Amino acid sequence: MLKAIMRIQWKGSWHLVVALAVAAFALPIVSVRTGWSGTPANLPGFLTELELWGLFYPALAAVAAIVVAVSIWISDRRGHHIYALLLPIPRWRYVLLRYLGGLMLLLPIVLALWAGAIIAAASLDLPPGLRTFPHALAAKFALSLLLLFGVAFAVAASSSRALGISVRLLGLFIAAHIAVIMLRPGTNLIWTVVTALVTSPGPFAPLGGRWMLIDV
Amino acid sequence: MSRPIVSDTIGIARPRSGRSNLLLLSLLTTAAAGPAAAQDASAWRDSVTRLTAEVRAIRDSLVSHDSTVVELERSNGVVLSATPQTRDAAVRGFRYFAEQRARWFGPALPSPGGFRLVVQTSARRDILARFGGAELWNGSVVLTGLPDTVDAARAQRAATEKDLGNQLVTGFSELMFPSLGEPTMQWLSDPPPLHMTDRDRRSTAMYMVMTSTGKAERGCVDGNLDFCAYALGLRAAPSSDLTGAYPLLVRADLFLTALEIGGPGGWSRILAAHPARAEEALLAASGLPADSLLTRWRDGMMALRPNHGPLESGAAFLVAGWVGALLLGALGASRWR
Numbered sequence: 001m002l003k004a005i006m007r008i009q010w011k012g013s014w015h016l017v018v019a020l021a022v023a024a025f026a027l028p029i030v031s032v033r034t035g036w037s038g039t040p041a042n043l044p045g046f047l048t049e050l051e052l053w054g055l056f057y058p059a060l061a062a063v064a065a066i067v068v069a070v071s072i073w074i075s076d077r078r079g080h081h082i083y084a085l086l087l088p089i090p091r092w093r094y095v096l097l098r099y100l101g102g103l104m105l106l107l108p109i110v111l112a113l114w115a116g117a118i119i120a121a122a123s124l125d126l127p128p129g130l131r132t133f134p135h136a137l138a139a140k141f142a143l144s145l146l147l148l149f150g151v152a153f154a155v156a157a158s159s160s161r162a163l164g165i166s167v168r169l170l171g172l173f174i175a176a177h178i179a180v181i182m183l184r185p186g187t188n189l190i191w192t193v194v195t196a197l198v199t200s201p202g203p204f205a206p207l208g209g210r211w212m213l214i215d216v
Numbered sequence: 217m218s219r220p221i222v223s224d225t226i227g228i229a230r231p232r233s234g235r236s237n238l239l240l241l242s243l244l245t246t247a248a249a250g251p252a253a254a255q256d257a258s259a260w261r262d263s264v265t266r267l268t269a270e271v272r273a274i275r276d277s278l279v280s281h282d283s284t285v286v287e288l289e290r291s292n293g294v295v296l297s298a299t300p301q302t303r304d305a306a307v308r309g310f311r312y313f314a315e316q317r318a319r320w321f322g323p324a325l326p327s328p329g330g331f332r333l334v335v336q337t338s339a340r341r342d343i344l345a346r347f348g349g350a351e352l353w354n355g356s357v358v359l360t361g362l363p364d365t366v367d368a369a370r371a372q373r374a375a376t377e378k379d380l381g382n383q384l385v386t387g388f389s390e391l392m393f394p395s396l397g398e399p400t401m402q403w404l405s406d407p408p409p410l411h412m413t414d415r416d417r418r419s420t421a422m423y424m425v426m427t428s429t430g431k432a433e434r435g436c437v438d439g440n441l442d443f444c445a446y447a448l449g450l451r452a453a454p455s456s457d458l459t460g461a462y463p464l465l466v467r468a469d470l471f472l473t474a475l476e477i478g479g480p481g482g483w484s485r486i487l488a489a490h491p492a493r494a495e496e497a498l499l500a501a502s503g504l505p506a507d508s509l510l511t512r513w514r515d516g517m518m519a520l521r522p523n524h525g526p527l528e529s530g531a532a533f534l535v536a537g538w539v540g541a542l543l544l545g546a547l548g549a550s551r552w553r
Contacts, residue, residue: 043429044423044424047423047427092547092548095547096543096547099543128438129426129427130427131525133526136525140527143527147535147539150539150546151542153542153543153546154542154543157546185340186339186378201537203538205534206528206535209528210522211526212522215525216422216423216427216521216522
């Protein structure tokens with residue numbers, strides 16, 4: 001069953017996966033090649049540039065997670081889930097198979113980034129004091145992708161009713177934020193929630209920090 | 217609306233306006249001019265000195281809205297006063313200031329006459345209060361170091377209520393900076409960056425140290441203390457072909473490390489030592505020989521390097537937990553209706 005689901009998903013989204021894998025492979029190579037002048041004259045500038053390039057890693061993970069999650073569920077949504085409901089398996093098992101199939105689609109993207117990071121690190125003649133972290137970078141990317149795919153998958157898999165309720169709750173929260181900030185200018189509810197989400201043990205904490213292929 | 221203020225120096229009530237300031241100065245100048253004609257030069261000089269002090273006191277009085285500023289707390293020879301609407305922020309800021317002062321400066325004062333630090337604060341008003349006037353309201357916080365004579369060191373700053381504690385510390389460090397003496401001042405160039413958190417300062421200094429490319433700086437990273445001392449501007453070059461110097465923030469980090477090692481009395485020991493060179497000031501602050509201090513500082517820098525690269529420890533467990541929760545949510549939320 002898993003094989004069948006994977007084959008269906010691969011057929012529907014292989015071109016997207018290939019495009020994302022090419023981007024993942026190129027990102028580390030381009031990031032070090034654009035900033036590295038071949039001499040250690042401007043190491044702080046190089047590392048600063050590399051840190052800015054590091055913002056693209058979580059961005060790429062987010063794009064890949066959303067694209068894969070949406071591509072997994074788009075056929076079911078178009079067909080009003082009739083195919084899924086006709087299958088002789090419980091709903092939770094079908095969702096689990098879809099999830100595992102999605103993870104298989106993410107694998108080539110992670111491997112491409114890993115290979116790109118290794119090649120990028122090996123291609124530079126770095127001065128003493130600098131170290132390369134291709135494996136740690138690939139591991140961080142894999143974890144971030146897994147996490148963001150989990151979020152995107154949960155949203156894509158949920159019913160229209162659940163999505164509607166979520167959107168209404170979000171609107172209510174924004175309205176509450178506006179009211180609070182007008183009555184107590186020092187209190188920012190959105191900032192408080194965002195801070196809780198991006199700092200440990202918040203769900204997006206692993207996305208933070210420096211995404212450095214090369215560091216001191 | 218013009219509010220009357222009472223000057224604590226001359227004891228008269230006057231409206232607070234630029235015109236009245238001018239009038240007051242004119243009156244004082246006129247009052248001093250008559251007797252001055254009958255005095256000799258030294259008496260005239262004393263008179264001008266006194267007048268200058270009084271004008272300064274009046275200026276402080278005007279700036280700090282003395283009519284509404286009330287005393288809130290008093291500890292370790294420092295008095296906190298503030299306008300009523302700034303009370304809570306002032307008390308919070310004062311606690312932070314007291315903590316930081318004890319940590320970096322101990323009992324040391326900027327001058328024997330004490331100090332006076334006036335901070336103009338601002339905060340946003342809520343939507344209901346905005347109907348009655350401006351979007352921002354202003355207050356004052358006055359920090360007075362006793363004995364607060366006319367010779368007291370003085371400074372003024374502006375801050376939001378949120379940043380008040382930080383501004384009190386920064387203002388105080390600027391007042392304290394000249395007390396270090398000319399050699400240490402020249403070496404540091406600016407007051408220590410106490411507005412930065414320890415983590416930010418140390419991390420920035422570490423990156424500066426690790427990415428510097430001069431021969432002396434690289435030698436320091438490799439463990440040569442003479443090269444460290446040269447790159448930090450503490451000693452002359454041990455060899456003529458040596459190049460490179462660390463940025464000033466690295467010096468400040470070393471200075472603060474020395475104070476931290478030496479404990480709360482470090483600043484006072486520098487004042488007592490009257491150092492002729494920055495190295496002597498570091499010795500007095502830390503209580504360690506220069507090479508020992510440099511070794512500890514360098515080891516601290518090396519230890520700050522990110523050993524695991526971009527991957528934080530525990531990230532895998534955190535991700536596993538959240539992914540599990542999200543998957544359970546997805547399995548339960550997918551009632552396709």
